Amino acid sequence: MDTLSGKHAVVTGASRGIGLAIARALRDHGARVTLMARDAAALAAAAADLGGGTAWQTADVTDAASVDDAFARAGAVDILVNNAGQAASAPFSRTDAALWQRMLDANLSGAYHCIQAALPGMLDAGWGRIVNVASTAGLTGYRYVAAYCAAKHGLVGLTRALALEVAVKGVTVNAVCPGFTETDIVLDAVATIVRKTGRSEEQARTELAAANPQGRLVRPDEVAHAVAWLCMPAASAMNGQAVAVAGGEVM
Numbered sequence: 001m002d003t004l005s006g007k008h009a010v011v012t013g014a015s016r017g018i019g020l021a022i023a024r025a026l027r028d029h030g031a032r033v034t035l036m037a038r039d040a041a042a043l044a045a046a047a048a049d050l051g052g053g054t055a056w057q058t059a060d061v062t063d064a065a066s067v068d069d070a071f072a073r074a075g076a077v078d079i080l081v082n083n084a085g086q087a088a089s090a091p092f093s094r095t096d097a098a099l100w101q102r103m104l105d106a107n108l109s110g111a112y113h114c115i116q117a118a119l120p121g122m123l124d125a126g127w128g129r130i131v132n133v134a135s136t137a138g139l140t141g142y143r144y145v146a147a148y149c150a151a152k153h154g155l156v157g158l159t160r161a162l163a164l165e166v167a168v169k170g171v172t173v174n175a176v177c178p179g180f181t182e183t184d185i186v187l188d189a190v191a192t193i194v195r196k197t198g199r200s201e202e203q204a205r206t207e208l209a210a211a212n213p214q215g216r217l218v219r220p221d222e223v224a225h226a227v228a229w230l231c232m233p234a235a236s237a238m239n240g241q242a243v244a245v246a247g248g249e250v251m
Contacts, residue, residue, distance in 0.1 A: 002030035003232055010034045010077050012061055012114060013084030015042035017183040018133060021220035022081050024050060025228040034074045036061075037084065061110030071117035078125070079231050080118040082111035082155075083133040087185045089144045089192060100147045107151035111158065119171070128171035129231040132159050133223070136179045139242060139250045152177075156242045163240030172239040174230045179246030180208045181218040214247035 009026045013019040014035035023033045027050055035056040037043050043056040059070035061084045071077065086106040088099055111132050122128025137145060138152030156175050163173040180186050186208060193204035209216050223245050230238055244250045 003234075004079070004228075005030035007031045007078040007231075008034065008074075008076060009079035009081065009231070010036060010071070010074055010114075010118065011081040011083055012036045012059065012110070013133075014056075015039055015046045017185075018178065018181060018220045018223050019081075019083040020046050020049075021224035022083060022133075022227045023054070025221070025224040026079065026081075026231065027052065027054065029228055029232075031079060031231075036070055036074075061113055062105040064113045064116075067110075067113040067117050071114070076121045076125070077118040078122065078127065079129045079131075080114060080122075081131045081133065081227055081231075082114050084110050085133070085135075087145065087148050087188070089148075089189070091144055092146045095147050100150075103147035103151045104154070107148065108154045108158070111155055115158075115162070119166075122171045123166070123169055126170040128166075129235075130159075130162070130171065130173045131227050131230050132156075132173070132175040133227070134159070134175040134177045134242060136177050136244055136246050136250045138175065138177050139244060159242065160240045167239055172230070172236060174238055174240065175242040176223060176226045176230070177242050177244045177246065177250070178223045179212050179218050179244070179249045181220060181223060183220060186217065212247035212249050216247070218245055218247065 009031040011019050011023045014023045015037040027033050035043050036059040038060050040058050047054040047056045057070040057073050060066040132155050134155045135152045137149045138156040159175040190204040226245050
């Protein structure tokens, strides 16, 4: 399990949910991990939970200066997992410019800022792994989340374009695209369905799980295992891919 020994991984949005599960999986494969998110207290608790001297740095991925400062403190990066993101729902007719920009900033520009900070060192070293946590919303459309879908489609496009640029430089760039996963984002979606439709929480969860042919929500550790695999030295032929982790929802 030490296939990533000697590698330094930075995971954004790492204080909980999918991000924390990814950090744990990378650590279990021998990587030294730095957690990044906005909430210092949550990061400290997550680092303590992981143990082993796990480092953390506060960073707002929507702010280039904040990202640059955090990465300067973290040091050279071998593996970057862009997991930070937000989801918000509204009919397109009620998607104002502020909501549109917030989804782009959190889900697309944040990854751009982090890649700008980490990629030069990877190119100098001749080795690197970048994994962008997108969504099945980056591969298909969903009602009432046009801004989120647009941002995640953009993230998949960024993944594919950058993968071609660095293909012969020892760096791979891939995306994982989870379906509805047991995270706070899905809890928020359940609460929204309950509030707007009058359905029970159980009915709302069943409705979301129905999108998955397996009839269930994805677990964070399942996404984490896919990310860890893409980071392995043996995965060097995996480049420019958008891997759906969704039970067959998107093929």
